[in-house]
């Protein structure tokens with residue numbers, strides 16, 4: 483997506499129910515948004531969704547937000563492998579369509 | 582109590598301050614929303630107490646939106662409890678209604694109703710009948726939080742499993758006014774199919790109530806499966822308050838706009 487501010491929480495929920503065991507939202511560093519405040523919105527929304535997931539009984543660690551620029555390949559690799567290890571440890575998402 | 586309300590409505594209609602008044606009327610043993618236009622004819626005017634206080638409430642603000650869209654020049658009156666007033670303020674903030682075209686007539690809810698509702702403000706700012714009852718904390722939210730997180734999902738899934746996907750919760754909601762509903766977007770939800778995509782159907786709706794739900798409880802009342810939806814939405818209201826310092830309907834109508842919790846991308 484063009485901007486982390488465009489990642490709607492609907493889409494995150496959708497991903498979790500359609501098979502993703504975790505969702506990592508990566509946006510530009512705070513203060514460096516091309517659209518001014520897209521990443522601040524993303525941060526707030528992820529925070530709201532994490533708390534809702536916790537209330538519903540889903541480990542909020544399945545959702546994470548990180549700020550990275552395109553010039554930070556090594557950090558990208560570290561963040562994504564770290565996250566994927568963490569999700570593996572948590573096991574499959576209990577949100578996967580139960581119906 | 583109802584006589585005081587009727588007197589006020591009569592005065593508003595007779596003086597021409599309002600063109601019509603949206604309230605409740607009992608007809609053939611049923612209570613439903615009604616547009617009163619003649620102060621001299623308030624036959625059947627009720628405030629929705631049948632067996633218990635407030636047991637026949639309706640989302641009158643929804644009727645108000647519908648009628649005022651058809652008659653944008655007219656000023657209309659509407660019966661409000663505390664929650665309806667919170668709804669009005671939020672609808673003003675989100676440009677669904679014009680404050681200068683609405684005159685509300687308030688009633689305060691008795692303590693028994695405030696207890697059942699776990700209501701933070703069981704009375705509007707001004708009311709012509711009733712007495713201000715005490716606010717009550719969200720005990721239902723605390724009860725869920727006392728369950729260990731790993732067990733909570735089981736509790737919720739047990740509740741959601743009863744859903745027959747009737748959309749009653751959405752249809753009754755005075756704050757659900759989107760022209761296109763995500764819960765009916767084909768790429769999002771299998772429309773009509775039962776069972777619903779649990780728990781996504783319910784969590785998506787909860788998310789969409791962020792910054793909007795005014796905690797009237799009509800959804801829970803309407804739900805034929807008795808799912809404690811209101812508890813879920815009470816929690817989302819707490820979360821939004823924590824993250825945005827905003828609780829819909831508690832700021833004055835010229836105050837803070839509702840936060841862009843979902844963002845543009847959420848509009849389908």
Ligand code: SF4
Nearest residue numbers: 663664690695698700
């Ligand atoms: S939520 Fe319940 S107690 Fe509170 S104002 Fe509405 S009807 Fe009355």
Ligand code: SF4
Nearest residue numbers: 744745747748750804
């Ligand atoms: S009102 Fe209840 S049963 Fe109907 S769609 Fe909503 S949650 Fe499901």
Ligand code: SF4
Nearest residue numbers: 754794795797798800
């Ligand atoms: S309590 Fe239910 S019906 Fe009332 S505003 Fe909130 S979601 Fe809508």
